[in-house]
Amino acid sequence: MPKTVNHDERRKDLADAVLAIIARTGINGVTVRAVAQEAGWSTGVLTHYFGNRHEMLLGALRRAAAVTGRRQSELVKRSQTDAVTTLETILEEVLPLDAERLALTRIFLFFYAEAAAEDAVRQEIAGYLANWRRFVQEVVRRAQEEGALHRSHDPVAAADALVALTDGLAVHALFDDRLLSEMRAESPVPGWVDVFRAPAARTAPLT
Amino acid sequence: MPKTVNHDERRKDLADAVLAIIARTGINGVTVRAVAQEAGWSTGVLTHYFGNRHEMLLGALRRAAAVTGRRQSELVKRSQTDAVTTLETILEEVLPLDAERLALTRIFLFFYAEAAAEDAVRQEIAGYLANWRRFVQEVVRRAQEEGALHRSHDPVAAADALVALTDGLAVHALFDDRLLSEMRAESPVPGWVDVFRAPAARTAPLT
Helix, strand or coil, X not given: CCCXXXXXXXXXXXHHHHHHXXXXXXXXXXXXXXXXXXXXXXXXXXXXXXXXXXXXXXXXXXXXXXXXXXXXXXXXXXXCXXXXXXXXXXXXXXXXXCHHHHHHHHHHHHHHHHXXXXXXXXXXXXXXXXXXHHHHHHHHHHHHHCCCCCCCCCHHHHHHHHHHHHHHHHHHHHHCHHHHHHHHXXXXXXXXXXXXXXXXXXXXXXX | CCCCCXXXXXXXXXXXXXXXXXXXXXXXXXXXXXXXXXXXXXXXHHHHHCCCHHHHHHHHHHHHHHHHHHHHHHHHHHCCXXXXXXXXXXXXXXXXXXXXXXXXXXXXXXXXXXXXXXXXXXXXXXXXXXXXXXXXXXXXXXXXXXXXXXXXXXXXXXXXXXXXXXXXXXXHHHHCHHHHHHHHHCCCHHHHHHHHHCCCCCCCCCC
């Protein structure tokens, strides 16, 4: 009987192997040979799925974005906890608090630089960021309805700021061990979210 | 009489030509030929100062960092205005509110991606960010002494957050025309700074 190959699963496994290498050694560690070794496959099989190094990195970006997006979406849908806790968890999904999220920050930063120069990548990155903001907006609105966050804040502006702050700190932590160890010792997110418990200082706070 | 050539001035002029191209067309527009044309010099003279494209980009990064750092330093030293206004101006120096600052965001993002992979670049980028945070810390302290910002905020934590927020939003605006046009219509910075007028919500707010 011929062996059944699930190509989608293989692509996912390879993308996960790429992300594991990125978590351990960074983007520079990603080579066709290293990924083949990590996945336990031949380079010949690997190049059937990803033609070159850049395609492997793009596969890893899409895998990381899909996994994170699905987690955030499930957090928003389930809402087993209060909205503020959900909001904090959604933001912490994107801080490099462990190896998996460190890989996420690194692969996104790699493609941010490309997105500034290549329009197709720019559209893709803009889409991921827009999704992330929409999740944050929805949970901010819910927290306002629950009375936990103050209604004077514009949810769109709050999401723009919270997403920029989280992403900015995630990237800065790649360059600064003090920032990384401080955020791993204690998440900065609850302190940020607390800002939105008080009334807005101006008509358009944090925007 | 032999012509006197000020080599430092020439390097600055070339770096400014690179930044002008980045402002207009982005990093991809930077080629030896395009920079020679922008500066009005021969490619031969240009390659005497910058051996290749990457060296030109690095020269542009250092020029942009020096100009911005000097401006921020002068703002901190002069302090002709109240500290909150100085703080707002220091942060706005780094938002892509005009073509010059757009080039700054683009050249920094290009080297952020490199800094995640190359240790020498990482050290350099970490140094620029640390300087920026120190300026912000100093002005936050001054604003607290003036009674404009609340003393319950840790200036180090406030600077970490304000710098991450500013940088994160600057980068996101590269991918999102709504964010860019909104920040150009009205600076978001005063709203962020207002957060620090109120007492800290927790012992370690915004960190």
